[in-house]
Amino acid sequence: MDVFKPLINAAKEFQDSNIEEYYSRLDQITGHQIDPKYNEVLNDVASYIFRFSPYLDGLRSAAKHEKWYFRVVNGVADTKSALARVLYHCENLKRFEDDIIGLSQEHPAIGKLSATNIIQGGNLTKLTYEYQAMVMAYRTCLDYMAWGLSGTFKQDQSSFRDFRKMLDLKRGSHIERLGFAPLADALKSAYDRHASGFTFVMGKGENNENSIRDQIAHYGFVRPAQLIMTNAGIVLQGEAEAFIAGEENPRLSTVVERRVSNLSAAINDILSTYLSGLQAYDKPKAVGAYSPESRRGHVKVENLGFIVSGPGQTVFNRG
Numbered sequence: 001m002d003v004f005k006p007l008i009n010a011a012k013e014f015q016d017s018n019i020e021e022y023y024s025r026l027d028q029i030t031g032h033q034i035d036p037k038y039n040e041v042l043n044d045v046a047s048y049i050f051r052f053s054p055y056l057d058g059l060r061s062a063a064k065h066e067k068w069y070f071r072v073v074n075g076v077a078d079t080k081s082a083l084a085r086v087l088y089h090c091e092n093l094k095r096f097e098d099d100i101i102g103l104s105q106e107h108p109a110i111g112k113l114s115a116t117n118i119i120q121g122g123n124l125t126k127l128t129y130e131y132q133a134m135v136m137a138y139r140t141c142l143d144y145m146a147w148g149l150s151g152t153f154k155q156d157q158s159s160f161r162d163f164r165k166m167l168d169l170k171r172g173s174h175i176e177r178l179g180f181a182p183l184a185d186a187l188k189s190a191y192d193r194h195a196s197g198f199t200f201v202m203g204k205g206e207n208n209e210n211s212i213r214d215q216i217a218h219y220g221f222v223r224p225a226q227l228i229m230t231n232a233g234i235v236l237q238g239e240a241e242a243f244i245a246g247e248e249n250p251r252l253s254t255v256v257e258r259r260v261s262n263l264s265a266a267i268n269d270i271l272s273t274y275l276s277g278l279q280a281y282d283k284p285k286a287v288g289a290y291s292p293e294s295r296r297g298h299v300k301v302e303n304l305g306f307i308v309s310g311p312g313q314t315v316f317n318r319g
Contacts, residue, residue, distance in 0.1 A: 034087050041268040042080045045275050049073055054282050056152075068151040075148010076271070082141035083267065089134035090260050094253035096127040097236060100227070101251075113230060122227035127252075131224040131240075132216050134256065138263060139201040139213045145267060149187070149274055153180055161202045164191045183277030190273040194266035200259070212240055225252045 049056050049072055060069040113119070142160035150157050153175050155166050167184040169176055175184050195202075201213035216222045225236040236252045 032084060032088050034084050038083060038087065038264055039080060041271050041275075042076060042083075045271045046073070046076050046080070048275060048279070049076065052282075053278060055278070065154070068154050071151030072148050075144055075151060078144040079141055079148060079267065082137055082144050083263070085137040086134055086141055086260060086263060089130045089137060090253070090256050093127060093130040093134065093256060096130065097251060097253050100124075100127070100236065117230075119229040120226060122229075124223065124225070124227060127225075128221075128223050131252075131256070132222060135201060135213050135216055135222075138259065141263065141267070142198065142201070145270065149270075152274075152278070153178065153184070160198075164188055164195070167191070180281065183274070183281060186273050186277050187270065190270045193269060194262070197259075197262040197266070215240075224256075 056069050056072060059065040139160075143158055146160040146163040147158035150163065150166060153166070155174070157163070157166050167175070167188050169181055169184055175181065200211055202211055203214075204211065210219060212222060222240045224240045226239050227236060241252060241255045
């Protein structure tokens with residue numbers, strides 16, 4: 001382990017210097033923290049695939065197959081980062097909406113409108129930017145997860161929309177030969193439990209129209225809502241996002257938060273299914289030999305956020 005001494009010494013010097021205070025303050029400015037509940041399943045999966053899976057350890061130990069190991073590990077880590085992006089944009093969107101609605105409590109023009117008059121329009125540029133960024137991050141999160149999990153089966157594909165197709169077993173298929181048929185079937189069932197909630201970021205809608213994500217990415221500007229001023233106050237009326245008919249005090253942020261809840265539930269379900277299936281696959285091979293220390297060629301410096309692979313390998317910064 002002498003090759004890692006300079007890095008470990010540098011870490012100690014870093015901790016003993018004032019620069020640690022600098023990075024702490026920097027984190028307050030540009031860092032972003034999310035509720036730990038969103039990461040519980042992701043952390044469980046990351047811990048197992050990085051340290052305990054005999055199958056993935058075998059991939060890591062073979063030069064011909066180690067790319068699949070890194071695909072899985074990095075895919076799960078990047079899914080976690082993409083989910084944090086979704087939550088970040090959702091938080092910003094809600095803050096903008098709160099400020100907009102707050103205008104109805106302080107602007108004198110509101111009460112002077114007649115019951116039949118409305119004023120429509122207004123600059124919602126920042127709110128629209130956050131919504132569009134949230135939609136793109138949402139699809140990215142699903143694709144990262146599909147990209148990572150596909151590496152388990154040594155399949156080079158990165159689309160959540162096509163993830164189920166990849167899992168469809170054909171007699172004599174690569175997945176079947178690896179012995180992953182039970183895991184593939186379980187993942188297909190998990191996929192089916194959630195896919196219908198993601199039409200706004202995948203493919204065509206019910207009337208063969210472009211999804212909101214495809215419209216943003218390829219065809220034109222998308223506004224999530226429009227501003228309506230009445231004598232009762234200011235409201236955001238659904239445009240790209242349809243509010244729930246008859247819902248009291250409809251809010252754009254409420255609709256978006258439902259989408260985030262669906263995403264988190266799908267990630268937890270699919271990754272929990274994956275973890276259980278991989279553990280079942282690993283169990284006959286796991287007699288006695290695997291512990292965190294057995295991960296050949298890896299050092300994790302927790303306080304710096306580094307994962308360092310063996311000599312001549314890439315350094316992965318997960319800070």
